[in-house]
Amino acid sequence: MVHQPSSRPRLSPSGDTEDTTDMSMLLAPRLAYFAGVARTEHVTRAAQELQVPQSTLSRAMVRLEQDLGVDLFARHGRTVSLTPAGRTFLASVERALGEIERAADEVRADADPATGKVAFGFLHTMGAETVPGLLHAFRADHPRVRFSLVQNYGEAMLEKLRAGELDLCLTSPVPDAPDLVARRLDEQKLRLVVPADHRLAARRRVRLAEAADETFVTLEPGYGLRRITDDLCAQAGFRPRIAFEGEEAETLRGLVAAGLGVALLPPPAFPRPGVVELTVTSPRAAREIGVAWLDGHPDTPPVAAFKKFLLSRRGTLLP
Numbered sequence: 408m409v410h411q412p413s414s415r416p417r418l419s420p421s422g423d424t425e426d427t428t429d430m431s432m433l434l435a436p437r438l439a440y441f442a443g444v445a446r447t448e449h450v451t452r453a454a455q456e457l458q459v460p461q462s463t464l465s466r467a468m469v470r471l472e473q474d475l476g477v478d479l480f481a482r483h484g485r486t487v488s489l490t491p492a493g494r495t496f497l498a499s500v501e502r503a504l505g506e507i508e509r510a511a512d513e514v515r516a517d518a519d520p521a522t523g524k525v526a527f528g529f530l531h532t533m534g535a536e537t538v539p540g541l542l543h544a545f546r547a548d549h550p551r552v553r554f555s556l557v558q559n560y561g562e563a564m565l566e567k568l569r570a571g572e573l574d575l576c577l578t579s580p581v582p583d584a585p586d587l588v589a590r591r592l593d594e595q596k597l598r599l600v601v602p603a604d605h606r607l608a609a610r611r612r613v614r615l616a617e618a619a620d621e622t623f624v625t626l627e628p629g630y631g632l633r634r635i636t637d638d639l640c641a642q643a644g645f646r647p648r649i650a651f652e653g654e655e656a657e658t659l660r661g662l663v664a665a666g667l668g669v670a671l672l673p674p675p676a677f678p679r680p681g682v683v684e685l686t687v688t689s690p691r692a693a694r695e696i697g698v699a700w701l702d703g704h705p706d707t708p709p710v711a712a713f714k715k716f717l718l719s720r721r722g723t724l725l726p
Contacts, residue, residue, distance in 0.1 A: 437471045438500050440464055441479065445497045449486050521551050523709035528557040528564040528576035532632070532656045533696075535676035536726055538577070545716045552709045560654075561631040568701050574710045575717070577724075579631045581697030589699040592717065593724035597635070597692040598684040600663050600670045608683040615671075615687050619645035624659045624668040627652045635694050636671045642690040696724060 443453040444464065454461040472479050479493035489497060517524040529538050542554065557564065557573060564576040569586065581589045599618060601607050607617065623640075625647070626633040633652075640647045650668045653659050657679070659670045664681030671692060674684070698717045700706075706714065717724075 433474055434471065437467045439504060440467045441471055442497065442500050442504060444468055444480070444487060445489055445493065445500075448488055451485055518707040518709070520708035520712070521549075522553065523707055524553040524555060525710050525713045526555040526557070526572060526574045527713070528559060528567060528573045528578075530561065530578060530631075531558050531654075532673050533577055534558050537724065540726055541717070541720070541724075545713060549709070549712060552713070560626070560629060562629050565699065568699060571701075571704075574704075574706070575698055575700050575714055577696060577698055577717075579694045579696050580635065581695050582699050586702050587699050588702050589697050590718060590721070591695050591697045592721050593696045594693050595673045595696055595725055597639075597671050597673055597687065597694060599687050599692075600660060600672050600682050600684050602663055602666045602669075603681050603683055604666070605669070605683065607685060610685055612688050613685045614689045615639060615643040615692065616645065616689070618669055619643065621648075622650040622668040623647040624651040624653065624662045624670045625649055626656070626659070627654060630654075632656070632672075632694065639671060639687075639690055639692055 440453075440457060440459070443457045444450055447453045447456065450465055450468070451461055454464045457464065468480065475496070477492045478490050479496055480487040481490055516522065527538075538556070546552065557567065557576075559567070561578040561580070561582070564573060564578055565582055565584070565587065567573040568576060577592075579595070581591050583589070599607075599613055599615065601618075607613055619640075623636070625636050636647065651659075651662050653662070656672050657675065659672060660675065660679045660682055662668060663670050664679060671687070672684075673694070698714070700714065
């Protein structure tokens with residue numbers, strides 16, 4: 408059979424992205440029809456299986472061949488058979504339709520009320536004790552819900568919320584942004600952590616101003632706790648001298664234990680040898696912990712259930 412030229416749009420030989428996108432949009436609605444006809448090798452039978460009029464299916468196949476500029480079928484009365492071009496095209500179409508079906512199965516599974524998935528982000532400092540306890544309590548009533556867990560600093564998690572990569576996140580400070588919804592859940596006291604042999608180590612309480620001449624180890628700029636540290640020191644009347652910047656609170660505790668500085672940190676999950684943790688009496692040293700999500704973003708049933716659970720822990724979030 409001779410391939411007839413077509414005046415309709417064809418795939419650009421240069422691979423131009425816009426041309427390829429236009430062709431994809433043109434062809435996509437007819438791919439399932441093509442696979443059905445190719446599978447049955449009979450237009451009438453395919454029309455019955457696909458539940459479309461035979462005339463609609465026949466016109467769709469003719470238009471598909473015209474759009475591609477090649478013959479996909481050899482026609483023998485009411486039956487058809489694939490040409491070599493048709494067999495090549497079918498292999499790719501079946502892979503594409505299979506990927507679509509797998510994607511549909513995946514999103515349906517993620518939204519299942521009993522076995523769906525929640526993409527949940529939280530601060531590094533909440534990973535050792537707080538989050539495991541929350542998940543354990545939630546799964547008492549939702550034992551098969553799955554979680555994709557992301558530990559990061561606050562701004563990075565808010566970016567992931569906006570990108571649709573997270574459903575919910577526990578963060579601090581509680582964000583105030585027009586595109587987000589945030590709810591305060593709890594408050595966490597911060598302590599001045601000093602080496603065990605430090606001049607203040609024998610104290611139980613301390614004013615932050617008493618550490619004005621100390622060298623500090625802190626989290627990197629962009630972390631919520633770093634911003635809080637800078638603000639508290641400013642309230643105490645000084646700007647901290649920063650010797651080391653890190654990404655994880657327990658690493659900072661290790662630096663303090665090594666005598667490399669002092670730090671403002673939340674309580675540890677487990678006592679750390681070599682350091683003493685002092686209550687800060689002035690200014691009031693605490694950080695708010697809240698849950699945030701994207702405003703107007705529809706929740707799947709498992710996300711809605713976990714959000715309701717988190718909100719019910721207001722005031723009792725932290726162990």
